[in-house]
Amino acid sequence: MRYAFLPILLFLSLSAHAADAPRARDLGIPFEGEPGALNAITDVAGVQVGHETLILDLDDGRKVRTGVTAILPRGTASAQLPVFAGWFSLNGNGEMTGTEWLAESGQLEGPVLLTNTHSVGIVRDAAIAWRVQQGGADASGYWWSLPVVAETWDGHLNDINGFHVRTEHVHAALSKAAGGVVAEGNVGGGTGMICHEFKCGIGTASRRVAVAGQLQTLGVLVQANYGLRDSLRIAGVPVGQQLRNDRVYSEDNPQATDTGSIIIVVATDAALLPHQLNRIAKRAGMGLARMGSYAGNGSGDIFVAFSTANNSALSGAARTNAQVIGNDQLDPLFEATVQATEEAIVNAMVASRDMQGHAGRYAKAIDHKALQRVLREFRRMSSE
Numbered sequence: 108m109r110y111a112f113l114p115i116l117l118f119l120s121l122s123a124h125a126a127d128a129p130r131a132r133d134l135g136i137p138f139e140g141e142p143g144a145l146n147a148i149t150d151v152a153g154v155q156v157g158h159e160t161l162i163l164d165l166d167d168g169r170k171v172r173t174g175v176t177a178i179l180p181r182g183t184a185s186a187q188l189p190v191f192a193g194w195f196s197l198n199g200n201g202e203m204t205g206t207e208w209l210a211e212s213g214q215l216e217g218p219v220l221l222t223n224t225h226s227v228g229i230v231r232d233a234a235i236a237w238r239v240q241q242g243g244a245d246a247s248g249y250w251w252s253l254p255v256v257a258e259t260w261d262g263h264l265n266d267i268n269g270f271h272v273r274t275e276h277v278h279a280a281l282s283k284a285a286g287g288v289v290a291e292g293n294v295g296g297g298t299g300m301i302c303h304e305f306k307c308g309i310g311t312a313s314r315r316v317a318v319a320g321q322l323q324t325l326g327v328l329v330q331a332n333y334g335l336r337d338s339l340r341i342a343g344v345p346v347g348q349q350l351r352n353d354r355v356y357s358e359d360n361p362q363a364t365d366t367g368s369i370i371i372v373v374a375t376d377a378a379l380l381p382h383q384l385n386r387i388a389k390r391a392g393m394g395l396a397r398m399g400s401y402a403g404n405g406s407g408d409i410f411v412a413f414s415t416a417n418n419s420a421l422s423g424a425a426r427t428n429a430q431v432i433g434n435d436q437l438d439p440l441f442e443a444t445v446q447a448t449e450e451a452i453v454n455a456m457v458a459s460r461d462m463q464g465h466a467g468r469y470a471k472a473i474d475h476k477a478l479q480r481v482l483r484e485f486r487r488m489s490s491e
Contacts, residue, residue, distance in 0.1 A: 131450060136341065136453060137342050137489040150324050156284055159276045159280040171465075172264040185217055187243050197395070198408045216252065226270065307459050333369045385412075
């Protein structure tokens with residue numbers, strides 16, 4: 108599908124995913140586990156997501172297909188009240204800023220922001236400026252801030268060296284952050300992304316599980332931009348090997364390797380401490396493996412997990428008490444992380460649409476009917 112634009116700079120902000128647009132489950136793809144009401148990271152109470160999507164055709168022929176996605180762990184309170192958090196790098200050919208302090212302190216302060224590789228710096232700086240604007244700094248009037256900003260590379264479709272993301276786009280993503288339905292596919296930081304040689308981008312999913320006698324929610328949001336066609340597996344089926352036509356990369360480079368990346372953000376309302384959230388973050392890699400990824404040498408596969416519980420323990424008081432779920436009770440949350448990560452990636456693929464970008468390059472979305480046909484041949488449709 109070719110996008111039509113005015114011959115001037117055009118900014119396009121996409122609305123939330125249309126109510127009648129199919130997601131992976133709507134196509135009959137089977138998944139394990141019980142999703143939350145929205146099957147999204149926003150099923151975790153307080154979590155908000157906002158996108159700023161940049162789809163531009165410039166007069167000089169350059170094409171911009173990029174954006175920013177913001178995840179606010181505590182909504183509007185995120186600028187003031189941190190969350191316990193952990194992180195994990197499955198393969199480090201990528202960037203997630205702020206992780207040294209996150210690992211040292213066990214806390215995530217402020218939002219998590221996703222964008223393209225060459226816009227990390229300006230997004231980081233804009234995040235600090237946003238936090239200062241929220242007020243509440245110390246008597247000097249300054250915030251000390253090390254924001255968490257992560258990236259994947261969208262240079263196949265986007266004029267990535269044009270540095271088109273600006274401070275106002277970051278602030279727009281933050282101001283648009285809300286609970287409820289999360290837009291998926293060609294939106295926000297995922298606008299120009301590709302995975303398994305299909306058009307991809309932002310995806311989300313959630314799970315509800317009983318933990319130590321209490322129902323807990325865990326949600327995942329991904330910015331997916333990794334993988335080759337042949338390794339793709341959906342619901343355990345080698346879909347990529349069955350759908351080998353219309354590849355993105357391999358027509359130009361038959362020696363293509365897995366040089367993409369994925370950022371995975373995990374949120375939960377379960378009362379977990381930082382060392383436990385490190386363990387949760389690691390399990391996201393197992394959901395990625397279900398999709399057929401092997402975290403190639405050139406891939407940046409970096410994950411962050413946070414808990415919205417223990418508000419009072421993070422208020423800054425000299426002495427506080429925190430609740431914690433025992434390690435022996437964590438298995439349902441581990442399983443939920445794997446399941447929700449897998450489904451979030453498939454949702455990103457299903458929601459995405461064909462896109463033509465910079466220098467005439469394109470990315471075709473996975474064909475829903477062809478995907479259903481393959482799953483039906485392997486008897487893996489949920490209705491069968």
